Amino acid sequence: MKDLLISITKGLVDNPNAVSVDVDEPNEEGVTVYHLHVSEDDMGRVIGKQGRIAKAIRVVMRAAATRNDAKISVEID
Numbered sequence: 807m808k809d810l811l812i813s814i815t816k817g818l819v820d821n822p823n824a825v826s827v828d829v830d831e832p833n834e835e836g837v838t839v840y841h842l843h844v845s846e847d848d849m850g851r852v853i854g855k856q857g858r859i860a861k862a863i864r865v866v867m868r869a870a871a872t873r874n875d876a877k878i879s880v881e882i883d
Contacts, residue, residue, distance in 0.1 A: 807878065810870055811840055814863055819848035837877045840867070844882070852882055 808827050816822040824845035832838045844852050853860045864880045871878040 807838075807867065807870060807874070807876070808840065811842060811863070811867060811880065814866065815842060815844065815852060818851050818859065819844055820851070821845045821848055824848070832877075835877070837879050839879045839881060842880060842882045849882075 808829055811827050812825055815825050819825060821844075824843075826843045828841040828843070830839040830841070842852070851859070852863075854862075860880075860882055867878055867880050
């Protein structure tokens, strides 16, 4: 899952070397939180107009997680 998030994000940004993902342990509800870090210059590209790209990334990641019977959440830091 982490590799999928990194590969999606690296295709969007100008500085792919600055992309990193931190993964938290599942909380009491079983949700694993993925923290996506990009450079300040690429933040707008990842979020998109009115958050559309960020929403699309979250939808793709949730769909991939349901195939693995997991619950995830993606936060852009």
